Amino acid sequence: MGRPVPHTDVMVILMGAPHESDQTTSVLRLLQAMLERGGRVQVWTCGYATHLTRQALGAAKQRNIASWTTSYPSTATLVQDLLAAFPDQLYWYGCQFCSDDRGVHDHVPEVILRRPSSFAANSAATGKTLMVGVI
Numbered sequence: 133m134g135r136p137v138p139h140t141d142v143m144v145i146l147m148g149a150p151h152e153s154d155q156t157t158s159v160l161r162l163l164q165a166m167l168e169r170g171g172r173v174q175v176w177t178c179g180y181a182t183h184l185t186r187q188a189l190g191a192a193k194q195r196n197i198a199s200w201t202t203s204y205p206s207t208a209t210l211v212q213d214l215l216a217a218f219p220d221q222l223y224w225y226g227c228q229f230c231s232d233d234r235g236v237h238d239h240v241p242e243v244i245l246r247r248p249s250s251f252a253a254n255s256a257a258t259g260k261t262l263m264v265g266v267i
Contacts, residue, residue, distance in 0.1 A: 135244070138223060140172040143258035146181035147265035156184060159264055160210055167218045174223040176254055181265060182231045185211050185224065187238040208240050215242045225254060 146159060166173050177184060189206035196202060205213070215222055228245045231237065239245065246254070255261060 137174070137250075137254050137257040138172070140174045140223065140258045141260065142166060142171060142173050143254060143261045144173060144175045145261065145263040145265075146175060146177045146184070147263065148179040148181060156181075156207060157210075160207075160214065163214060163222070167214070167221050170221075172221045174225060174254060174258060176225045176227070176251065178227040178230050179265070180230075180234060182226045182234060182236045182239075184208065185226065185239045185243045186236055187240055212240050212242060227251075 144159065144163065146156065163173055163175065184207040186208060189208040191206060191209050193204045193206055196204065211224060215224060224243050226236075226239055226243050226245045228247050231239065231245060
C-alpha cells in the first residue's frame with residue numbers, strides 16, 4: 133500500500149501546455165491565494181507539467197538582457213518556496229509515468245512521485261478538483 137494522501141480542500145491538476153514552463157505563473161498565484169486564505173491544496177502534475185520541478189532548471193532563470201541585474205526564480209524555485217512557506221497546506225505530486233516518459237528524473241526533493249494508478253487515491257482525498265491545461 134502506498135503512502136496515505138493528506139486530505140485537501142482543492143486538488144489542482146496541471147496538464148501540459150502552457151503549464152510546462154514559466155508561463156504557469158498564473159496558476160502559482162492562484163495556489164498562493166488559496167493557501168494564504170488557509171486552504172489546503174494538492175497539485176498533481178501530468179504530461180509536460182512535470183518539467184516545472186526539474187532540478188536542472190536551477191535556482192534562477194537566465195539573465196534578462198532588459199534587466200541585467202535582476203534575478204528571476206525558476207519554476208522549481210517558486211514551487212519550493214511555496215512548499216516551504218505552506219508546509220502543512222501544500223502537497224506537490226508528479227506523475228511517475230509522465231516523468232519517466234519525458235526523461236524528467238531530477239525533480240526537486242519536495243516533489244512526491246506517484247504512479248498513475250494512485251491518481252484515484254489523490255482524487256478521493258480532496259473536496260474539489262480543478263483541472264488546468266490540456267488532455
